[in-house]
Amino acid sequence: MIDQRQKLDRNGVGQESKDVLQVLLKLKDEADAKMPLTMIKLKALLMDMVVGGTGSTANTVEFAIAEIMHKPDVLRKLQLELDIVVGKDNIVEESHIQQLPYLYAVMKEVLRIHPAIPLLVPHCPSETCSVGGYVVPKGSCVFINVWAIQRDASIWKNPTEFRPERFLDNKWDYSGNDLNYFPFGSGRRICAGIAMAERMFMYSLASLIHSFDWKLLEGETLDLTEKFGIALKKKMPLVAIPIPRLSNPTLYESCSICRFSLLYDELWKWVPFEIDSKLSISKRNHYLLSSLLVKVLSKTIVMC
Numbered sequence: 365m366i367d368q369r370q371k372l373d374r375n376g377v378g379q380e381s382k383d384v385l386q387v388l389l390k391l392k393d394e395a396d397a398k399m400p401l402t403m404i405k406l407k408a409l410l411m412d413m414v415v416g417g418t419g420s421t422a423n424t425v426e427f428a429i430a431e432i433m434h435k436p437d438v439l440r441k442l443q444l445e446l447d448i449v450v451g452k453d454n455i456v457e458e459s460h461i462q463q464l465p466y467l468y469a470v471m472k473e474v475l476r477i478h479p480a481i482p483l484l485v486p487h488c489p490s491e492t493c494s495v496g497g498y499v500v501p502k503g504s505c506v507f508i509n510v511w512a513i514q515r516d517a518s519i520w521k522n523p524t525e526f527r528p529e530r531f532l533d534n535k536w537d538y539s540g541n542d543l544n545y546f547p548f549g550s551g552r553r554i555c556a557g558i559a560m561a562e563r564m565f566m567y568s569l570a571s572l573i574h575s576f577d578w579k580l581l582e583g584e585t586l587d588l589t590e591k592f593g594i595a596l597k598k599k600m601p602l603v604a605i606p607i608p609r610l611s612n613p614t615l616y617e618s619c620s621i622c623r624f625s626l627l628y629d630e631l632w633k634w635v636p637f638e639i640d641s642k643l644s645i646s647k648r649n650h651y652l653l654s655s656l657l658v659k660v661l662s663k664t665i666v667m668c
């Protein structure tokens with residue numbers, strides 16, 4: 365990708381649209397004397413963004429849609445907030461995101477109940493230290509079970525219930541200062557992509573919830589079971605049908621994030637056979653699979 369972009373730039377193609385890669389390559393070429401951005405650093409930065417930033421956010425959006433479908437009341441409140449701030453004759457823009465407190469509470473609640481990296485990343489103390497009366501020897505491999513902490517009944521009322529309202533008073537934030545709620549970790553190794561995760565999550569979820577109602581395939585039930593690993597995923601990928609709800613169908617063509625019409629052919633190449641076979645060809649235009657969609661969208665945002 366980098367070679368291709370450099371070749372295009374050398375030939376004077378693509379000068380108009382400045383994407384992240386072009387900006388980074390320009391910084392590299394300018395060779396700032398104090399803080400040079402070498403090709404190795406540039407590649408490491410892009411790798412961090414792709415490896416750390418795509419799956420975690422996509423899985424969180426997928427859990428969010430599943431929880432929202434499970435709680436129609438939350439969906440109604442979200443859509444009401446979006447209809448007031450964005451309007452049904454408009455599509456979500458990045459500028460709306462700061463005006464959506466209920467959506468923000470939904471994001472915090474999803475990150476509480478389904479933290480994307482449930483044991484954080486392994487930490488290793490450089491000196492022997494004592495935590496809560498326990499000695500942690502220098503060089504130990506420490507896993508912190510943030511998943512269990514964020515479901516601790518002595519801290520959280522009805523901890524297994526998905527209830528975004530608990531975050532509406534802004535008492536909790538995820539800056540890492542409160543060790544009862546820290547889905548992005550804490551301290552010097554706290555997630556480097558919080559600002560990007562916030563924007564990607566809020567923008568994708570706002571667009572998906574504002575533009576569509578969601579329902580399950582005929583005869584399917586919603587499964588919220590988690591699958592543990594370094595990353596927390598849904599055990600069964602979410603399969604859901606989006607039903608357009610905006611006032612004007614042309615809005616779906618102009619949406620910069622969705623670009624449903626462009627992504628559409630790509631998506632259908634990914635659809636597993638057994639799901640594909642449930643749908644008649646004529647109905648295809650009305651069905652998209654949200655889990656695939658969310659994953660593609662999250663990747664699209666990072667790559668744009």
Ligand code: HEM
Pocket residue numbers: 412413414416417418420421424475479480481484485486547548549550551552553554555556557558560561565
């Ligand atoms: C919902 C989305 C995300 C969640 C829940 C999340 C969570 C985390 C967690 C728990 C850690 C380990 C922190 C610790 O052990 O104390 C981490 C590290 C990291 N994250 Fe994220 N992350 C998300 C999205 C992103 C995005 C979008 C990016 C980049 C664009 C990113 C880049 C990183 C990097 C580079 C680290 C390593 C930081 C270091 O070790 O110094 N993350 N993330």
